[in-house]
Amino acid sequence: MPELTNAEVAAALEEIADLLEFQGANPFRVRAYRNAARAIVEWTQVVSDLRPKDSETLTQLPGIGEDLAQKILVLAHTGTVPLLEELRSQVPESVLAMLRVPGLGPKRAATLHHQLGVKTLDELREACESHRVRQLKGFGEKIEAAILEGIDLAAQAGERMCWAYADQIAQSLLEHMRQMPGIEKLEFAGSYRRGKETVGDLDLLAVAGDGQQVMDHFAQAPGLDKVVARGDTKMSIRLRSGLQVDLRVVPEESLGAALQYFTGSKAHNIVLRGRAKTLGLKVNEYGVFRGDERVGGRTEQEVYEALGLPWIAPELREAREEFDWADRGCLPELVSLTDICGDLHAHTDWTDGTATIEEMALAAKKLGWSYLAITDHSKRVTMANGLTAERLRAQWQEIDRVNQRLKGIRLLKGVEVDILEGGGLDLSDEVLAEADWVVASVHYGQNQSRERITRRVVEALQNPYVHCFSHPTGRLIGRRKPYEIDLEAVMKVAAAERKVLELNAHPMRLDLDDVACAAARRLGVLVAIGTDAHSTDGLEAMRYGVLQARRGGLTAADVLNTRSWAQIKKLLKRK
DNA sequence: GCCGTTTTCGGCCCGACTGTTTTCAGTCG
Numbered sequence: 001m002p003e004l005t006n007a008e009v010a011a012a013l014e015e016i017a018d019l020l021e022f023q024g025a026n027p028f029r030v031r032a033y034r035n036a037a038r039a040i041v042e043w044t045q046v047v048s049d050l051r052p053k054d055s056e057t058l059t060q061l062p063g064i065g066e067d068l069a070q071k072i073l074v075l076a077h078t079g080t081v082p083l084l085e086e087l088r089s090q091v092p093e094s095v096l097a098m099l100r101v102p103g104l105g106p107k108r109a110a111t112l113h114h115q116l117g118v119k120t121l122d123e124l125r126e127a128c129e130s131h132r133v134r135q136l137k138g139f140g141e142k143i144e145a146a147i148l149e150g151i152d153l154a155a156q157a158g159e160r161m162c163w164a165y166a167d168q169i170a171q172s173l174l175e176h177m178r179q180m181p182g183i184e185k186l187e188f189a190g191s192y193r194r195g196k197e198t199v200g201d202l203d204l205l206a207v208a209g210d211g212q213q214v215m216d217h218f219a220q221a222p223g224l225d226k227v228v229a230r231g232d233t234k235m236s237i238r239l240r241s242g243l244q245v246d247l248r249v250v251p252e253e254s255l256g257a258a259l260q261y262f263t264g265s266k267a268h269n270i271v272l273r274g275r276a277k278t279l280g281l282k283v284n285e286y287g288v289f290r291g292d293e294r295v296g297g298r299t300e301q302e303v304y305e306a307l308g309l310p311w312i313a314p315e316l317r318e319a320r321e322e323f324d325w326a327d328r329g330c331l332p333e334l335v336s337l338t339d340i341c342g343d344l345h346a347h348t349d350w351t352d353g354t355a356t357i358e359e360m361a362l363a364a365k366k367l368g369w370s371y372l373a374i375t376d377h378s379k380r381v382t383m384a385n386g387l388t389a390e391r392l393r394a395q396w397q398e399i400d401r402v403n404q405r406l407k408g409i410r411l412l413k414g415v416e417v418d419i420l421e422g423g424g425l426d427l428s429d430e431v432l433a434e435a436d437w438v439v440a441s442v443h444y445g446q447n448q449s450r451e452r453i454t455r456r457v458v459e460a461l462q463n464p465y466v467h468c469f470s471h472p473t474g475r476l477i478g479r480r481k482p483y484e485i486d487l488e489a490v491m492k493v494a495a496a497e498r499k500v501l502e503l504n505a506h507p508m509r510l511d512l513d514d515v516a517c518a519a520a521r522r523l524g525v526l527v528a529i530g531t532d533a534h535s536t537d538g539l540e541a542m543r544y545g546v547l548q549a550r551r552g553g554l555t556a557a558d559v560l561n562t563r564s565w566a567q568i569k570k571l572l573k574r575k
Numbered sequence: 576g577c578c579g580t581t582t583t584c585g586g587c588c589c590g591a592c593t594g595t596t597t598t599c600a601g602t603c604g
Binding site for chain 2: 035106142203231233261264266
């Protein structure tokens with residue numbers, strides 16, 4: 001059995017949690033496994049690099065004690081752990097699929113399994129259709145029908161959409177709701193507000209005199225599939241896109257508390273509520289209370305203030321470092337879109353882009369930027385019509401000509417040079433030396449071992465003419481997994497060589513991700529937010545990159561392209 | 576299973592909605 005990656009260890013811990021939950025184990029024990037899974041997947045070091053007895057390193061992580069540390073080490077080195085094998089022998093794997101059916105939790109799934117012998121979704125469907133489910137105690141016709149409907153949704157359940165797409169839907173919903181008079185305030189909460197790279201559902205809060213009227217209007221939302229639930233203050237709809245949207249009508253004096261509560265994250269709220277408890281306070285979605293006395297909740301600031309905390313930006317609310325920062329009074333002032341001075345990664349119609357050099361420049365200028373690096377592909381990327389040294393030099397001459405015509409924006413002569421499968425770059429140092437800005441990328445050999453890919457990238461960063469390592473994990477959200485790479489090792493080299501790592505702003509990429517951005521900041525590596533635009537519209541992606549950077553706790557100083565090109569040049573020379 | 580300015584045991588965030596119930600369990604976020 002090969003050693004497991006952190007992601008695989010985390011998946012095993014999640015599986016243990018699922019199986020324990022199905023068995024009706026202590027919910028806090030289940031949570032401990034889920035917390036551990038999260039801690040491991042977010043950890044920048046590699047578990048399998050630890051020696052089999054080195055549990056002390058792991059117990060430093062919050063939520064991991066001696067027992068879990070041991071299990072994690074055994075998992076990482078042997079691929080499994082006795083508890084997991086035991087649970088698997090007791091619960092057929094296919095049974096876990098039932099937990100993905102909306103409306104089916106561990107209790108009902110266990111009842112179906114034990115009393116009707118249901119083991120798969122197909123058997124579950126048959127049990128519903130033959131009306132055997134409704135005869136069970138605690139079940140009825142409606143639950144049976146809901147399960148039947150939920151089986152089809154189970155496949156897509158858990159699928160999250162990328163933030164940019166959710167944003168389009170959110171904005172169209174806002175527009176619809178704003179058409180209704182009488183809504184005093186309207187705010188999105190949830191992972192969408194936190195700017196998480198993928199969004200599972202949308203949470204909308206409204207303050208209005210007549211809640212029922214708001215709900216009636218919500219039921220007319222564009223793209224509506226069905227109303228899932230509707231009560232006095234809460235309503236859920238499902239859109240044809242598969243996205244669920246929850247609406248809550250809240251009293252004005254509770255808006256801050258509701259916004260805080262429904263923005264989450266769940267983990268952040270658990271910490272917050274735990275802190276409230278030690279202060280003799282209670283926090284719920286209606287406010288902060290001492291006994292029956294309400295001590296805050298109109299605004300989010302009031303909620304945090306009542307707990308002795310400064311307001312924490314939604315992007316940071318993941319129960320990672322934000323409470324520690326808040327306690328020490330050093331919450332970062334997060335980078336914003338207006339801090340960005342230019343883009344250091346863009347393509348043109350010389351390779352696989354659609355716009356001309358000049359069109360890209362004018363679009364960048366329109367966004368208020370003072371520079372744009374043209375970084376077309378090099379020859380190895382044949383599918384994109386990558387540039388040979390000769391064509392690249394011809395492009396740079398063209399850039400010189402366009403620059404003479406342009407006012408208020410400067411084009412940089414750049415290239416996205418390919419890091420070859422066997423190591424090395426596919427353009428000579430002689431050519432790279434003539435460029436203003438060189439980003440290096442891995443496009444081929446993404447299935448190589450972690451050691452090989454890491455070595456290729458480290459070598460590329462050690463090349464004196466390479467400035468930046470682009471889309472550092474190669475992932476495409478929801479489509480392609482990141483390649484195996486030791487980012488911590490890469491960052492250490494980048495720090496030593498004074499090189500830059502990119503946060504690719506394309507909504508499907510967004511790597512470095514939030515956790516990696518935080519690691520870069522900790523290790524003193526500057527991050528360049530690059531759009532990787534292949535069209536003039538593509539430049540607009542900068543805002544997605546900025547959002548991810550904010551989630552990583554980056555300030556303007558941590559982001560390279562919040563500086564003028566003159567400042568960047570000085571910075572690069574100081575190597 | 577974790578954790579400690581309630582510290583080695585006894586807690587662990589909190590409420591809305593639904594359906595199947597006659598007072599509550601299960602699910603969800």
